[in-house]
Amino acid sequence: MQQLGQILEIAMMIAFGFSWPNNIITTLKNKSTKGKSLLFLILIDAGYICGITGKILIGNVVWYVMFFYVLNFVMVTTDMILYFHYRRIEKTNK
Numbered sequence: 001m002q003q004l005g006q007i008l009e010i011a012m013m014i015a016f017g018f019s020w021p022n023n024i025i026t027t028l029k030n031k032s033t034k035g036k037s038l039l040f041l042i043l044i045d046a047g048y049i050c051g052i053t054g055k056i057l058i059g060n061v062v063w064y065v066m067f068f069y070v071l072n073f074v075m076v077t078t079d080m081i082l083y084f085h086y087r088r089i090e091k092t093n094k
Contacts (some may be wrong), residue, residue: 006065013068020075027082033090041080048073 027036052069055061 006062009065010068017072024079031086033083033087036083038083041076045076
């Protein structure tokens, strides 16, 4: 049953993970922060940090599950970095 739980957790992380590359590509194409929410990105990253920390604290560190947590965290952080980059450009162009 625990293995099924891990498989379902991975499925959830993969489903979430498919949206981030698309979001990053859209930001790169548009070169804009229009329609982006910094608070949303921060909350998502905080959620991934809580998930990773929780797994470590309860001793349930399974590498293939943690891989997806870290991968999604990196993608959201990348999107956040792009947000700050394009926000700075937008402010200088005003």
